[in-house]
Amino acid sequence: MIQRLTLRQPDDWHLHLRDGAMLRAVLPETARHFGRAIIMPNLVPPVVTTGDAAAYRDRILAARPDGSTFTPLMTLYLTEDTDPADVRAGAESGLITAVKLYPAGATTNSASGVRDFDKVTAVLETMAEIGLPLCVHGEVTDPAVDIFDREAVFIDTVLDPLRRRIPGLRVVMEHITTADGIAYVQAQPNGQMGGTITTHHLIIDRNHILVGGIKPHYYCLPVAKRATHRDALIAAAISGDPHFFLGTDSAPHTDANKESACGCAGCFTATNTLSCLAEVFDRHGALDRLEGFASRHGPAFYGLPVNAGTVTLEKGDPVAYPPRIDSGDGPVTVFDPGFPLRWRVIDPA
Ligand code: NCD
Ligand code: ZN
Numbered sequence: 001m002i003q004r005l006t007l008r009q010p011d012d013w014h015l016h017l018r019d020g021a022m023l024r025a026v027l028p029e030t031a032r033h034f035g036r037a038i039i040m041p042n043l044v045p046p047v048v049t050t051g052d053a054a055a056y057r058d059r060i061l062a063a064r065p066d067g068s069t070f071t072p073l074m075t076l077y078l079t080e081d082t083d084p085a086d087v088r089a090g091a092e093s094g095l096i097t098a099v100k101l102y103p104a105g106a107t108t109n110s111a112s113g114v115r116d117f118d119k120v121t122a123v124l125e126t127m128a129e130i131g132l133p134l135c136v137h138g139e140v141t142d143p144a145v146d147i148f149d150r151e152a153v154f155i156d157t158v159l160d161p162l163r164r165r166i167p168g169l170r171v172v173m174e175h176i177t178t179a180d181g182i183a184y185v186q187a188q189p190n191g192q193m194g195g196t197i198t199t200h201h202l203i204i205d206r207n208h209i210l211v212g213g214i215k216p217h218y219y220c221l222p223v224a225k226r227a228t229h230r231d232a233l234i235a236a237a238i239s240g241d242p243h244f245f246l247g248t249d250s251a252p253h254t255d256a257n258k259e260s261a262c263g264c265a266g267c268f269t270a271t272n273t274l275s276c277l278a279e280v281f282d283r284h285g286a287l288d289r290l291e292g293f294a295s296r297h298g299p300a301f302y303g304l305p306v307n308a309g310t311v312t313l314e315k316g317d318p319v320a321y322p323p324r325i326d327s328g329d330g331p332v333t334v335f336d337p338g339f340p341l342r343w344r345v346i347d348p349a
Contacts, residue, residue: 003315005287009307010294012037014174014196014247019043021328024063026252029270031070035307039072041100042109046077050090073097079112080119084126091132098133105141107221108265128168135172139222151222152180175249177201177222179232185243194301196247197237199276200267203337205230216258217333221265237293238286245298248273254330269335272321278313278343312347319344
């Protein structure tokens with residue numbers, strides 16, 4: 001018997017599209033299957049004003065394949081100079097869907113992020129007033145804190161105090177990698193707090209990066225933790241809990257920049273994400289909950305309608321995805337889940 005699965009068209013609530021040649025190369029990989037995506041603003045220089053976001057949105061729309069109706073949902077990169085009036089105007093015009101907080105120095109292109117949280121209080125209060133979500137990269141940058149502990153320490157020392165100081169601020173804890181992150185988000189009121197989980201963090205743990213030789217294409221931030229944490233992420237994703245939704249954090253870097261003495265952080269999963277997710281949910285007997293995770297919980301949090309279209313997957317012989325795509329700037333390796341992908345998207349192909 002042929003096994004098929006039809007879902008409302010999914011969205012990606014955390015995506016890096018970059019700019020220029022890389023944008024043109026990676027956008028079709030997401031637009032093939034996804035209706036919308038929250039577009040990360042960590043360009044060089046970052047997307048900090050509503051004007052920057054409008055221009056970036058136009059470049060994304062111009063890079064869409066012919067006939068694509070993919071909708072980019074734009075974000076602003078929060079800096080200590082962000083103007084609350086600009087954020088309000090951007091949100092009210094419908095252009096801005098969220099604001100992104102990077103602690104300064106936490107990850108790729110985060111040098112202009114926030115150091116002194118007092119300097120962004122007025123912006124956060126405006127966001128709480130108008131219901132605009134704050135998407136948070138949840139890691140402390142204190143060099144004294146071990147990289148594997150940075151997420152858990154962030155929750156206690158930054159995220160929870162911040163939420164107490166600005167009640168009403170709606171927050172998404174992005175790319176959760178720990179059982180601590182899952183437990184924290186789960187305990188907050190639904191609608192006030194959400195959490196995204198990436199495709200790769202449902203599959204790899206830290207051993208994938210380090211055992212049998214260093215594997216730069218599994219290095220991302222927040223770095224994958226031990227397998228017990230990965231299992232907590234899977235449990236949350238397949239639970240049907242509406243706090244949790246897909247944010248792939250697909251983050252393309254050229255192979256030259258990944259396979260280097262100081263390699264960039266980021267896994268490129270746009271190409272095979274739906275096959276990977278179907279495989280994970282299938283292995284856990286939870287295919288009936290994939291639609292909630294990939295297509296329903298995100299729109300509910302953001303107050304947007306579910307997509308009108310659908311995607312259909314079919315289970316059969318393993319799908320051969322290209323090992324890398326050409327970006328114009330050089331090849332970009334596609335995430336290798338390390339197991340066969342038997343679910344293929346048949347419609348839209
Ligand atoms: C992202 C990137 O490359 O922009 N890298 C990553 O490892 N996820 C930045 C980020 O989301 O932290
Ligand atoms: Zn990211």
